Structures are given as C-alpha cells and as structure tokens.
Amino acid sequence: MHTSSExxxxxxxxxxxxxxxxxxxxxxxxxxxxxxPWSKIPLSKVEDxxxxxxxxxxxxxxxxxxxxxxxxxxxxxxxxxxxxxGEELLNLETRNNGWVRDDYNYLNIVxxxxxxxxxxxxxxxxxxxxxxxxxxxxFGYTLRKPYGVVxxxxxxxxxxxxxxxxxxxxxxxxxxxxxxxxxxAAVASLRYGELLSEILPPGVINVIxxxxxxxxxxxxxxxxxxxxxxxxxxxxxxxxxxxxxxSPKSLIFELGGKSPNIVFRDADIEKxxxxxxxxxxxxxxxxxxxxxxxxxxxxxxxxxxxxxMKEKIQDSYIKFGNTLNTENTMGPxxxxxxxxxxxxxxxxxxxxxxxxxxxxRSGGSTLLxxxxxxxxxxxxxxxxxxxxxxxxxxxxxxxxGPVAVAVPFDSEEEAIEIANDTSYGLAAGVWTTDLARAHRxxxxxxxxxxxxxxxxxxxxxxxxxxxxxxxYGTDSxxxxxxxxxxxxxFN
Numbered sequence: 001m002h003t004s005s006e007x008x009x010x011x012x013x014x015x016x017x018x019x020x021x022x023x024x025x026x027x028x029x030x031x032x033x034x035x036x037p038w039s040k041i042p043l044s045k046v047e048d049x050x051x052x053x054x055x056x057x058x059x060x061x062x063x064x065x066x067x068x069x070x071x072x073x074x075x076x077x078x079x080x081x082x083x084x085x086g087e088e089l090l091n092l093e094t095r096n097n098g099w100v101r102d103d104y105n106y107l108n109i110v111x112x113x114x115x116x117x118x119x120x121x122x123x124x125x126x127x128x129x130x131x132x133x134x135x136x137x138x139f140g141y142t143l144r145k146p147y148g149v150v151x152x153x154x155x156x157x158x159x160x161x162x163x164x165x166x167x168x169x170x171x172x173x174x175x176x177x178x179x180x181x182x183x184x185a186a187v188a189s190l191r192y193g194e195l196l197s198e199i200l201p202p203g204v205i206n207v208i209x210x211x212x213x214x215x216x217x218x219x220x221x222x223x224x225x226x227x228x229x230x231x232x233x234x235x236x237x238x239x240x241x242x243x244x245x246x247s248p249k250s251l252i253f254e255l256g257g258k259s260p261n262i263v264f265r266d267a268d269i270e271k272x273x274x275x276x277x278x279x280x281x282x283x284x285x286x287x288x289x290x291x292x293x294x295x296x297x298x299x300x301x302x303x304x305x306x307x308x309m310k311e312k313i314q315d316s317y318i319k320f321g322n323t324l325n326t327e328n329t330m331g332p333x334x335x336x337x338x339x340x341x342x343x344x345x346x347x348x349x350x351x352x353x354x355x356x357x358x359x360x361r362s363g364g365s366t367l368l369x370x371x372x373x374x375x376x377x378x379x380x381x382x383x384x385x386x387x388x389x390x391x392x393x394x395x396x397x398x399x400x401g402p403v404a405v406a407v408p409f410d411s412e413e414e415a416i417e418i419a420n421d422t423s424y425g426l427a428a429g430v431w432t433t434d435l436a437r438a439h440r441x442x443x444x445x446x447x448x449x450x451x452x453x454x455x456x457x458x459x460x461x462x463x464x465x466x467x468x469x470x471x472y473g474t475d476s477x478x479x480x481x482x483x484x485x486x487x488x489x490f491n
Contacts, residue, residue, distance in 0.1 A: 009040045010186070012048065012209060013193035015055040016202030021210075022047045029187050032098040032332040032339075033323050035364070035376035039095075041186045044210030049218040052208045056149040056176040057224045059203030064146050064174035071172060072119035077199050078168075079115035082108065085195055089188055093160050094323045096185035098331035098378070099284045101324050110459060111164045117460035118168035121477045129483070137491035144481040146174035147250060148226035151219055153240075155231045156182035156334050157287040157400075159189045162231045165464070165475045167196070167205065173480040175227070179207045180219060184335040212236070217243040225249060229475055231289070232256075237471070250482070252473035254289065254466060256398050257426030259447070260419040261292030261455060264412075265301045267431035271453065273308045276404075279429060279455040281318065281382040282329045286402040287338070289470075290427035290449065290456055294395060295384075296415055299408040306386065306406060310358045313382050320368055320379060332364075332378040333401055339378035342401030349385045349394040354405060359383030390418050398424070412437060420446045425467030429455040 009026060011018040021042045028037035042048075063071070082089075086108040094101055129142035152166035159181050167177050181189035186209040193207030208215065220228050221243045228244065229252040230237055237253045244251070261279050263272045279292030286293065297305050323331045333339040343362050350356065361367060364377035385394060385405040394405050409415045419428060427449040430441045438452045448466040451457060458464055465474040473479050 007037055007040045010042070010190040010209075012042050012044060012052065013190065013197050013205065013207040014052050015058075015206070016197045016200075018194060019051070021045065022051075027183065029096065030184075030335065031095050032334050033374055033377045035336070035378060039187050041183070041190065042209045044208050044215050046215065046218045048208060048210070049215050049222065052178055052206045053149065053219075053222050053224040055203040055206050056178050059201060060146075060148055060176045063171075063176055063201060063204050066174075068123040068172075068174075071174065072122040074200055075115050075119035075122065075168060075172060078196060079112045079119070081195060081199060082112045082115070086111070089160060089192055089195075091324060092191055093185070093188040094331070096159065096187050097156055097284075097287075097334035098323055100326070100328050100331045102326045102329065107161055111160060113460040114164045114168050118172040118477065121169070122172035125477055134487065138487060138489040140485060140487040143484045143486070144173075144478075145484050147480065147482055148175060149224055150175045150177050150227045150229065150480065151225045152177060152179045153228065153230045153232060153236070154179065154181045154189060155289075156184035157284060157289075158231075159185050160192060163189050163192055166229050166231075169475055169477045170229075170480045171200075171204065173477050175480055176204050177206065178219070178225070179205070180215070181207065181209055183209065183211055220244045221247050223247050227480070228252070229473075230254070234469060252475060252479060253471035254426075254464075255469060255471040256289045256400070257291075257424040257447075257466065257470050258294060258396065258398050258422045259290055259292050259424070259427040259429070260294045260296050260445070261429040262296040262415050262419060262431065262441070263298065263301070263305055264415075264430075264432040264434070264437065265298045266433045268433065268453070269301065269305065269308065272431040273305060273312060275429060275431060275453075275455045276305070277309060277312060277317065277382075280404045281313070281402050283456075285330055285333060285380065286404070287334055287400050288456070291400070292427075292429055292455055293399060293404045294390070294419075294422075295404050295406040296409055296418055297406060298415075299410050302406070302408040306357055306384070309384065313358055318382055321371070321374070330382070330402070333380055334378070336378060338400065339380065342380050342399060342403060345394060345397075345399045345401070345403055346380075346383055349392070349403070349405070352387075352392045352394065354385035354387040354392060354394060357384040357386055357406070359402075390421050396422060412440070416441065416444045420444075423469040426470035427451070427456075427466075
C-alpha cells in the first residue's frame, strides 16, 4: 500500500511544460471507489495565477496571427494523439471521479470528433465575416476576432469532455487557454494538458490546479483573462459574476439541470425503461448535468413502468466494483461532499413523504459486502421515489446522484406543465411513437436539449447549452470569437 508521500505527483502546465507550484504545496487526490489517496496534485496560490496568465497572454499574439488552417493542423494532431493516449487519460479519469470505463469508450470517440470538428471549423467558420452593401458609395464588412485569453473552469463529473469542448473551439478561434479543473478531479486534466503542450506552441494551453477559495477569484478577475467558460453550479456562476465585475468579460455558463424524462403510453415500453435507467442510474451514477432525474409517466402505464424498472435493477442490471472493469455498470459518487449531499436528499425524500420504490442504501461495506478494498468508498445504490406532486424538494432541486423521482401525468398538456415547472432548462427526454406529439413536445419543453426515443446523446455536430437557470452561451467557435465591424466609403 502506498503512503501519501509515495503517491505519484502531477504538476501545473505553464508555458509548455510541467511546472511545480511556487509554494511547493500539494494535496491528495482521492479515489472515490476506495475513499483513499492515489496521487498528489498542485495546491496553487495567487503567485501561480500570475505565472499562468502571463504564459497565456505571452502566447496569444503569435497563435492568433497564425492562419486558421494552420491552427487547424495543430488540432488535428491532437485528435490523432488520442489514438495513443486516450486509454491512459480515461483510466486516470475513472480513478479521479469513479465513472466506470464502459461509459468512457464512447467518450473517447467524442473527444476525437471534437478536435477534428474544431480543426475544420477553424478555417470554415472561425475566420469568416460577412459583407454588406450599405449604399451606393459605401459598404461594410465584419471580421471574427478571438477574445484573447480564455479561462475554462471544469466540473469534477466530466473533466475530459468539458476540457475538450472548451479548449478545442477556443483554440480554433485563435484564443489561448487556461484550464482550471476541480480539485476533486484534476489528475486527468493535468496529464491532458501535458500531452497537448507537447503538440502546441508554449503557452497556448495552460492548466492550473488548486482550491477555488485560493485561486478562483484571482483567475476570473484577472485583467489578462478576457473570457470565462464555466461548467458548474449556480453558486459558482454567481461568484464568478461578482468577482469579474471590476474587470468585465464575456461569460459562458452551463449550470446543471433537473431534467424530465417523459414516457407516453404509446411508447416502446422496454426501450423507454432502458432509457430511464441509463439516463440517471448507470454511466456515471447520475452525476451528470442532463441526468433524467424527474421521470414523468402517463398514469395508465405508471405502475407497469415502475415495476419493470424495479425488476431490471434487481436483476443484476447494476453491477458495482472495480471502475476499470467494463463489466461493471455503475461507479461511486465522485467525492465525499457530494456523497454526503446525495445521502441527505434520500432522507429529505423520505421526510417529504415520497414513497421509496427501490434503493436508498449507501456505503461500500453495505453494497460490496466482503470486499474490504471498497469498504470506505462513496457508493450509493440506484434510488427511485414516486410522488404525486412536482413541488417536493427532490423534484425541484438538483441532487446530482443516482436518485430519481417518478410523477404521473394524465395528458400531454399536463406533461408539458410538469416538465417546465422548474427553474432549470437544460435537457429533456420524450418517449413516444407519435411523430406529431414528439414535435409538439420538442417545441413546448423549455430546455436547450431534447431527445426523442433516446437520451443523453451529444456530439461535435450540435451545440450544447441550457435555458433559464441552466445557463447561457455555448462552447462553440462563434461564442469564442467577437465580431468587428468596418464601414468603407469609396466615393
């Protein structure tokens, strides 16, 4: 067994190479499957913020001056690099946050697609403006220009994906990038940054790890940072808005959701049941912003759908254990604070009078009896409540774990009303064989992403963003450029 002093150390990436923190201080990274340290990460301070911003600013002029097609060539090399290092990165990620590797096989493909798409977009869209004939003697045109230094703030639940989607398009547009991963899951991002820095010119990509309380305000308020893209919580977005008020900058916020997954009686029930389970319980233990945590079911099939879900869950559909073993289907909660939060919401649901359909247990010693390696891990079993009201806290507040609540509805209109009865608006699922109904639901649901007869599919070809308190803006090349206007009088 390794002691804390023997753990492998990872370092910030500044100006093209690994860079130890100025203070020399490190912190343990915890494996959520065991609850024990497995590596060490930097504990950066304000002086490290000055170094990383100077690195990104120093590289901006040369990088933004490159022809877009040349920037695209660099990004294609990164996509090619993932063929060699994708497995390494995904293994580090699952040790970081507990997602089972079965889910990440798909993610590796998406990551490569994003780099290749960004490479093509650099020359096809990122540098293209428009011309306008304004009158007989003058015309106008626009240019798309990069912002400068972009700060990407990552969540702990999906660091590699959010690292990729923020960095690829920002670089394609001609910006330089600083990535701030969560201290709960920084290892894969630090290694990712190291690999990227071996391809890109020095300072174009930088990664700094540390506590938000130590370096968060210094990063978002820094005068050399021109744009901030956050995937995280509403509270973090509010803190960023306040901290950046003295140095205003462009902001992108993706802030989570309380997504409805809606089943009509004409749906393919077996397919819908699989979609309901996989939308919240498997993959990443419900720790996903688009998790289908509100399951709305037409009343005539309500009991049947819940019974089928319960039978499938109890029939070894969910398998706990080694997160690197692709035969297992669900990992632990990613960190101790989130583990405690999820457990507290299970208690809240019971106190609110919601009926427990299945689940509710937690702890490695309970869910993996006899396996001492995982006894201290942050394990929670799939948990489903049923309720007659969407007003309960477990229906309104984002839990971010394998906990869902099922609510019946009697009509299409009521389904829409319940679906929209939340402050969030990130995603939704609709299960129906009625094409006209599908189109009506897509139109009426207040969400940035709606899936019909599937759930959670993302890729390089479509934008990803939210409505209402789920945020605004998207990590697209247009959002990483600003439009400059010129008018010329030629008479």
